[in-house]
Amino acid sequence: MSASPATAPEKTQAQPRGRVSKSPTRLAFERFMYNKAAVVSVIVLLVIIFISIGAPLFTHLDPTHQYLTETDAPPGGVHVLGTDKNGFDLFSRDLYGGRNDLLIGFVDTLIVMGIGILLGGLAGYYGGWVDSVIMRFCDFMLNFPFLLLIIVLTSIFNSSGVWLLIGVIAIVFWPPTTRMVRGLFLNLREAEFVLAAKMAGAGPWRIMFRHMLPNIMGTIVVNATFTMANLIAAEAALAVIGFGVQPPNPSWGNVLYDALDYFTLKGEPWVWLPPAGLLTITILCINFIGDGLRDAFDPSFEK
Secondary structure (H helix, E strand, C coil): HHHHHHHHHHHHHHHHHEEEEECCCHHHHHHHHHHHHHHHHHHHHHHHHHHCCCCCHCCCCCCCCCHHHHCCCEEEEEEEECCCCCCEHHHHHHHHHHHHHHHHHHHHHHHHHHHHHHHHHHHHHCCCHHHHHHHHHHHHHCCCCCHHHHHHHHHCCCCCCCCHHHHHHHHHHHHHHHHHHHHHHHHHHHHHHHHHHHHHCCCHHHHHHHHHHHHHHHHHHHHHHHHHHHHHHHHHHHCCCCCCCCCCCCCHHHHHHHHHHHHHHHHHHHHHHHHHHHHHHHHHHHHHHHHHHHHHHHCCCCC
């Protein structure tokens, strides 16, 4: 008769011991997977990256070769999407063009985030004159004419290559990230774990990059996705006005630039519609992924 009361407490105590707490990373991953738009965007973006990197698998034509006897050819035969007014095969340029756009977006995002974390971290941690100098420089760069800087640098270096464009875009786009990181570091500067690290004898660099930076990494990752989308859009905008990636190197932007005339826009949609669609879809996917990451890193998110 006494056996049943003895076993009852064991069952009630087994449930708490059986519950496994999930790590913040696991919880963030589950919240991200719950966002269907973000998950679909990841898949679509991976497909676009694959067809850009694996362009030789889909076409044997050289995107930089001019077929001068077949200019403005309509779709069909060897040229799936026809050729443009310069004789370039449009299908191969649409596929290969994603390489330069994605390269610019990815590399510039790394540079911009690196500069922003370094300068914003220094400004937010030290404050005082260090903060004033960095912020005044940010204000100067935010008000400096972007297009004028590109014209000056391309004239000085007598070049319009992809890597020069990457450098110019990075120089212009780092201030907003720096200001954001500065604000985050200012909020953490007086946090208890930072004060405890100082009392333990940790140096400034260790405190900034081992203690403070991990606490804002979620916000930085989300900001990086939106920054990458803006950088890809910036390259396309520059190409449309003639200052982006220059032919014969392909990019979605300069394919659109070559299509900017009345007769092409009205009567030849196969020239401009594919690069415009790829560019739009890529930017939308990156923005949806950013929205998904923002929800994933938000502790107040609930299913």
